[in-house]
Every structure is written in structure tokens, then in C-alpha cells.
Amino acid sequence: MDEQDILIPDKPKLNRIKERIPRTDLTRVVIIGGGFGGIELVRHLSKQKVQTVLVDKHNYHSFIPLLYQVATAGLSPGDISSPLREFLQDNKNFHFRMAKVKSVDPEQKRVITNAGFLEYDKLVIATGSSTNFFNNEQLKKNAHKLREISDAIELRTKLINNFEEAIQADGDEELEKYMNIVIVGAGPTGVELAGAIGELRKHVLPKDYPELDFSRLKIWLVEGTDRVLPSMSERSGHRAKRYLKKFGVRLLLGKFVESFDNGVVTLSDKRTIQTQCLVWAAGVKPNYIKGLPEGSDVKGRIKVDEFNRVWGVKDIYAIGDVSYQESKKYPKGLPMLAPVAIQQARRLSENLMAQIQGGTERPFAYTDKGTMATIGRNKAVIDAPFGIRLGGFLGWFIWMFIHLF
Structure with a gap:
């Protein structure tokens, strides 16, 4: 044949x-x-x-x-x-x-x-x-994720629509649910997303939506462990935490999301947050x-x-x-x-x-070349080999170089 x-x-x-x-x-x-x-x-x-x-x-x-x-x-x-x-x-x-x-x-x-x-x-x-929604069908149904391009487009559309709805909100309670963004998981994805939204709140959104008071936009970052970027060094985690706070990101460490239903997020300490947008970045x-x-x-x-x-x-x-x-x-x-x-x-x-x-095979050995995360327009943290830890603009510049070149 x-x-x-x-x-x-x-x-x-x-x-x-x-x-x-x-x-x-x-x-x-x-x-x-x-x-x-x-x-x-x-x-x-x-x-x-x-x-x-x-x-x-x-x-x-x-x-x-x-x-x-x-x-x-x-x-x-x-x-x-x-x-x-x-x-x-x-x-x-x-x-x-x-x-x-x-x-x-x-x-x-x-x-x-x-x-x-x-x-x-x-x-x-x-x-x-x-x-990984950890078998929580409720979260799987109601939360946003970021694994495919369609997910990113869907989340972007949701954020824009929420701001449009916020302009027409009837009272503070209704406004709050559109101006609360909850991100679950303070790994690289959650940290980078929170930083990017914080950057938008500072430089872009007030120009696009002059009728909204973006001091009322709350970005919540929920993490089950006691620190940001738990897979990276403590030094990088502390740096990232500092950068996020400068963007006004509200950190809820040592907390888990128990449920998200009818626009209400319930945490492990029974605290509740009203929101129309929850992004799940808590694992794969x-x-x-x-x-x-x-x-x-x-x-x-x-x-x-x-x-x-x-x-x-x-x-x-x-x-x-x-x-x-x-x-x-x-x-x-x-x-x-x-x-x-x-x-x-x-x-x-x-x-x-x-x-x-008919040649000779060679076993695989992984070479760790470092881990990085960017926070906002010109800040990043890097864990490089040999214990080198970089942050700030230098870290961001290296991040840009690696991704663009």
C-alpha cells in the first residue's frame, strides 16, 4: 500500500x-x-x-x-x-x-x-x-480560569461588562459586586493577573470610565498558604507582596474558598465577598x-x-x-x-x-534556569540559579527580554 x-x-x-x-x-x-x-x-x-x-x-x-x-x-x-x-x-x-x-x-x-x-x-x-478545581463542581461552573485563549477573552469581556454595569448600578450594594474582583491562588498566574488589573486601575480605567470612582475597585487575592508565590523563594515572595500592595491589591493569606454561589464568595473563615467575577488560579x-x-x-x-x-x-x-x-x-x-x-x-x-x-540513548536531567513573575508594568521577581534573587525594574527588564527575544 x-x-x-x-x-x-x-x-x-x-x-x-x-x-x-x-x-x-x-x-x-x-x-x-x-x-x-x-x-x-x-x-x-x-x-x-x-x-x-x-x-x-x-x-x-x-x-x-x-x-x-x-x-x-x-x-x-x-x-x-x-x-x-x-x-x-x-x-x-x-x-x-x-x-x-x-x-x-x-x-x-x-x-x-x-x-x-x-x-x-x-x-x-x-x-x-x-x-484543578479539586472536585468542586460549583466553582468549576461559576469561576473563570486561564488555560486557553477563549478563557482570556471570556474574562476580558466579563471585566468590561462589569464596569459597564457598575456605571448603572442602583446603590452601593449593587455597585460593590461589580467592583470586587476575586483572584484565587497567589502563584505566578494569580500574582501577574492581580498586578495587571492593579496597573489598569491606576493608569487606564479612570480614563475609559470617568463616571466610575476606581478607588472603590477592590482586587482580592486569596491564597491558602501563608505567603505570596509559595513556589518561589521567600525573598521573591516578600517583594511580590510589597509590589502588589502598592497597586492596592488586598491579600487574604491562609484562606481557602469554600464556595462561590449567587455572586457570593465564602472563605474558610466564613468571611463573604460579593462579586460577579472570581478567577480560579489555584492549581492545575x-x-x-x-x-x-x-x-x-x-x-x-x-x-x-x-x-x-x-x-x-x-x-x-x-x-x-x-x-x-x-x-x-x-x-x-x-x-x-x-x-x-x-x-x-x-x-x-x-x-x-x-x-x-542504532545509537546510544542518554538519560534526561532537568536544568533549573530560574523562575519569574511580573507584577504590573515595570516590576518583576526572579529566582535565578545559584541563589540569585532579582526584583524591581531589573527583574522586569529580564522578564521582557526572555519573553520577547
């Missing part, structure tokens, strides 16, 4: 157009997920003699760390997204299919999607993570895939060895947030961060080619 169906309907009732990919002598590497890890792997494999097939539910890649900028109108959606089909240009061995993956079948070496199944020689699972969970062998699941992540091979199965690998990889420095698994996914992808591309070409 010169070619075969890449997505063959596994149920007769599926009504779809057949997509065909040439069947060659090249090893077919199927990658599930077009996030940081998946994209980096595609970039490296596109230079090699393999057939690469990328599957994702979207046909674009979005830069998740900058979604808060879209939500606060600092950037447009196009500024932080790029079409996945760009990789098709000048690369006849790369193919993309937009589909939702349901499960994998290691015995048949197939990926089961909503459109049918896809065969592979080597499979890489890079499905990333999604917002891995996007695990069904069909893997029993024992490969560690706290919802896929257990892999130092070569990113999935435990208990052949020719399947996992990288990024969805993978669970232990090391001496990280006995509880590597952190769920973009740099981890990118570095894993680079090493895995080398190891896959070593397998195919």
Missing part, C-alpha cells in the same frame, strides 16, 4: 471526511498535544528522517504564561498564538490532525480519537495540564490518558523513567506536565513547568533518533 487512512472511524456511525497520509518506510512518531513539549519535539524531529504526526484538539499553539495579558488587553490573542500548521511548510514528513484523543491502545499501537483511530510506531504523550492537574497499563498512574501523572519511557509499556513516552519523573533533586517528581517539557522534548528527540539509527 502506498498510503493508508490516518484516522479510520472505529464506529460506522461516525460521519467524517477521510484524511490520508502517505505510508512510507519512515518511522511514524505520533505526538499528542501541541503545548510547549509537543511543539519543541516537532521542531527537532522535523529535521530528521521520521514521519511526525501531531494531534491536538486545537489547530494553534498558545503561550499560556501570557494569557493574563490578553485578559487585561495588554496583548491580543494573535500576539500569543501561532497556527500548528506552520510546521507543514517545507516539511513533507510532518502532518497535523485536529482531534480529541479519548484513549490509547498499546497492544494495537493505536490512538483512539473522537474521529477514529490513528496508528503509530512511537507515541509521545504531551497532553499537559488543565485547571495533569491531563491523563486512558488505556495505559495499571501502575503507570502516579497522582494522576504518567510514570516515566529517566528516558521518558512510560512504565510497563513499549514505544510510548510522556513529557511535560502529564509525566511523572523522579530524580535525586526531585524525589516527588519534576515540577509542572514549561521549561521541563521543553528540555524533555529536546532530549527525547535525540533518544528517539538514537533508537531508530
Whole structure:
């Protein structure tokens, strides 16, 4: 056969157009997920003699760390997204299919999607993570999140509509619910969003809405631990706390959200806040895939060895947030961060080619190059290697350089 169906309907009732990919002598590497890890792997494999097939539910890649900028109108959606089909240009061995993956079948070496199944020689699972509401269906239904471009656009629309409603509010009680913004989670996402909104309140919103008194706009940042940016150094956390307070952000540390219903947020100390906008940035969970062998699941992540091979199965690998990889420095698994996914992808591309070409594989070792968060227009905090801690304008300048160049 010169070619075969890449997505063959596994149920007769599926009504779809057949997509065909040439069947060659090249090893077919199927990658599930077009996030940081998946994209980096595609970039490296596109230079090699393999057939690469990328599957994702979207046909674009979005830069998740900058979604808060879209939500606060600092950037447009196009500024932080790029079409996945760009990789098709000048690369006849790369193919993309937009589909939702349901499960994998290691015995048949197939990926089961909503459109049918896809065969592979080597499979890489890079499905990333999604917002973790900790099984609170009420919060999942009523709160905003920031994991996709559509989330950012929805949040931006909500903020704008709230200010429009505030202008027409009948009395202080109604005004309060439109002028309260509650952000849950003081990690990088929550801190950066709070800082960006604080910046808007200071420099932009009074000009756009002169009828509103923005001294009445309250930005609440709720965090379950006792400090801001708990995953970073205490020094960076203290700096971020100071910057946030300058923007008028109200910090509620050591507090948890118990419920959010009918515009009322109830905290663990029974305090209540009236709001029409709650943003949930309190954690993520891995996007695990069904069909893997029993024992490969560690706290919802896929257990892999130092070569990113999935435990208990052949020719399947996992990288990024969805993978669970232990090391001496990280006995509880590597952190769920973009740099981890990118570095894993680079090493895995080398190891896959070593397998195919009969070379020697090398184990993966994560190199921590630092963590950063920006607060407002010209402030940032950075935890760099060797105990270096930077903040203020210098930190912000470095943040801008890394993101723009």
C-alpha cells in the first residue's frame, strides 16, 4: 500500500471526511498535544528522517504564561498564538490532525480519537495540564480560569461588562459586586493577573470610565498558604507582596474558598465577598490518558523513567506536565513547568533518533534556569540559579527580554 487512512472511524456511525497520509518506510512518531513539549519535539524531529504526526484538539499553539495579558488587553490573542500548521511548510514528513484523543491502545499501537483511530510506531504523550478545581463542581461552573485563549477573552469581556454595569448600578450594594474582583491562588498566574488589573486601575480605567470612582475597585487575592508565590523563594515572595500592595491589591493569606454561589464568595473563615467575577488560579492537574497499563498512574501523572519511557509499556513516552519523573533533586517528581517539557522534548528527540539509527540513548536531567513573575508594568521577581534573587525594574527588564527575544 502506498498510503493508508490516518484516522479510520472505529464506529460506522461516525460521519467524517477521510484524511490520508502517505505510508512510507519512515518511522511514524505520533505526538499528542501541541503545548510547549509537543511543539519543541516537532521542531527537532522535523529535521530528521521520521514521519511526525501531531494531534491536538486545537489547530494553534498558545503561550499560556501570557494569557493574563490578553485578559487585561495588554496583548491580543494573535500576539500569543501561532497556527500548528506552520510546521507543514517545507516539511513533507510532518502532518497535523485536529482531534480529541479519548484513549490509547498499546497492544494495537493505536490512538483512539473522537474521529477514529490513528496508528503509530512511537507515541509521545504531551497532553499537559488543565485547571484543578479539586472536585468542586460549583466553582468549576461559576469561576473563570486561564488555560486557553477563549478563557482570556471570556474574562476580558466579563471585566468590561462589569464596569459597564457598575456605571448603572442602583446603590452601593449593587455597585460593590461589580467592583470586587476575586483572584484565587497567589502563584505566578494569580500574582501577574492581580498586578495587571492593579496597573489598569491606576493608569487606564479612570480614563475609559470617568463616571466610575476606581478607588472603590477592590482586587482580592486569596491564597491558602501563608505567603505570596509559595513556589518561589521567600525573598521573591516578600517583594511580590510589597509590589502588589502598592497597586492596592488586598491579600487574604491562609484562606481557602469554600464556595462561590449567587455572586457570593465564602472563605474558610466564613468571611463573604460579593462579586460577579472570581478567577480560579489555584492549581492545575495533569491531563491523563486512558488505556495505559495499571501502575503507570502516579497522582494522576504518567510514570516515566529517566528516558521518558512510560512504565510497563513499549514505544510510548510522556513529557511535560502529564509525566511523572523522579530524580535525586526531585524525589516527588519534576515540577509542572514549561521549561521541563521543553528540555524533555529536546532530549527525547535525540533518544528517539538514537533508537531508530542504532545509537546510544542518554538519560534526561532537568536544568533549573530560574523562575519569574511580573507584577504590573515595570516590576518583576526572579529566582535565578545559584541563589540569585532579582526584583524591581531589573527583574522586569529580564522578564521582557526572555519573553520577547
